Amino acid sequence: MKSQGFILWFTGLSGSGKSTLAQHIAPILRGKGLQVEVLDGDEVREYLSKGLGFSQEDRDTNIRRIGFVANLLARNGVCAITAAISPYRAIRDEIRARSEAPFIEIHVEAPLAVAESRDPKGLYKKARAGVIPQFTGISDPYEAPTNPEITVHTGSESIEESAHKILAYLAKRELAGA
């Protein structure tokens, strides 16, 4: 009676709403009887990403590590939700190719101006001031997915609208009840 695990891979600019959406969706999926793990926040930074910096190599290592853990969870029947910026297309595609469970890429799209105006952690301000180097969208590229399973537009949609798109997609694929 194993349930089907899968990966919900949110990708988008800092401030695009990835974490907000992940935290909004997780309890809804739990309510449908799924095991859900959100790989986000302090725990991941403390245990998986500690010591890694902002070079492309370190970023790639970080994303590969999150992808590895998401896959471990998903192949054991868990819905693993990740909410890292994950700006580089090649690494996302690598993780998709390695995934042993359905990999669902969700592009959390917001115009830079909108994301920057939210700036929940004050990171854009620091990036504009040059305090944070290689900041995605400012001084480092964000490579949008070319063919994501789902795109949500958080600049123009409400959280509920974006969440509804994702839940409808999962219901259609029979990964989570309608």
Next chain:
Amino acid sequence: MKSQGFILWFTGLSGSGKSTLAQHIAPILRGKGLQVEVLDGDEVREYLSKGLGFSQEDRDTNIRRIGFVANLLARNGVCAITAAISPYRAIRDEIRARSEAPFIEIHVEAPLAVAESRDPKGLYKKARAGVIPQFTGISDPYEAPTNPEITVHTGSESIEESAHKILAYLAKRELAGA
């Protein structure tokens, strides 16, 4: 209908038989309907431990990382099996204290002479030659558990005998069917 996850934390010298026992037990537990993940081997080294060395700080980081991932799996209903040497008592106890699911420490005990005579990866030879620094049992301490849930003696027991001890313990705790 969530099943109860737990952590089987094997600890012991290199060559004590941790991995052998873990690989022997995993399919038996799967046969009882459990989700089982063995955190051992190349995948873990490649994705979780890459870049870490032999200093106490790096070893601690490695073990904490494995403990973090084991806990993620166990709190989602998976039986997470780890088979790292994990020589330091304080770190094992820290992981036990943080675990959100039953933490079952299994001391895989073998006399150093027995473990060294097996030397499946030729590591003791390199450690004796000074090629590998700070090698557990040779040039770095192994701190045996003071109160492990299970102790197996792989120098005098067969694999089947050691596995039987573990399975009997899990049945008694109603974590895996008898």
